[in-house]
Amino acid sequence: MSTFNLDITKERCPMTFVKTKLHLEQLEPGDILEIQLLEGEPLQNVPKTAAEQGFHILETVLLKDNIYKVVIQK
Amino acid sequence: MAEQKKLSIISMSGDFDKVIAVFTLASGAAAVGYEVNIFFTFWGLNSIKKETERKFIGSGFMARFFNFLLGGRKNLPLSRLNFGGLSPILMTGMMKGKNVATLEELFDASKALKVNFYACEMAMHVLGLSKDDFIPEVKDVLGVASFLELSKGGQTLFI
Secondary structure (H helix, E strand, O other): OEEEEEEEEOOOOOOOHHHHHHHHHOOOOOOOEEEEEEOHHHHHHHHHHHHHOEEEEEEEEEEEEEEEEEEEEE | OOOOOOOEEEEEEOOOHHHHHHHHHHHHHOOOOOOEEEEEEEHHHHHHHHOOOOOOOOOOHHHHHHHHHHHHHHHHHHOOOOOHHHHHHHHHHHHHHHHOOOHEEEHHHHHHHHOOEEEEHHHHHHHHOOOOHHHEEEEEEEEEHHHHHHHHHEEEEOO
16 A cells, blocks of 8 residues: 655646546555645546545645645545 | 446547647546547548658548648647747647646547547548558547447537
8 A cells, every 4th residue: 555646736727637547547446646736626626536436535635825635545 | 427428529620729629628538537539530630640740641642642731730730820830839839838738748648548539431531541541549430320329428529
């Protein structure tokens, strides 16, 4: 079981979703992916679509200003 | 998830900006769990040619001439203000500068996310192209009936 990190704060649609999806596909069951993302579209939809695809959203934390961390487990 | 999430795009335009729209929607939809099909027809076929620049490909004199003029994915013209091919280069530079994915990145993302590429049989016939003229990711050569079957139950866009 490993923990990975992904920063998509500099990405724009659709690469926010694309990079998340490509990372999620690499995970083994139990692995954790911590994603840093911006509020707005990424925060609203990245965790939502991960949950729809069967991943578990463990927590969402405000890091600073408009940057959030979402912790996802396979 | 009872509803079927599927997006099918008919890519007819060979304009740089419209092809960007095709691959933005395709990669984004695939990333959020949609099954995505793109049906390339007429000028849309330029974006899936193996040759990405101007080359005399295809069978028949007129077809080879046409394919040379049309070129491939790396010389698509902007639909407005093309300025002899300068604008797509400037636009790509602006997109990079603003951290927005370029056409090549969106195209690669679509391939990585296993978007299904199909080529239109009739347009290929007119332009003298065969499946070998296209990238290997092109799954099949189809006609209207097969495309309708594939897109059934999902959303369809014409770009």
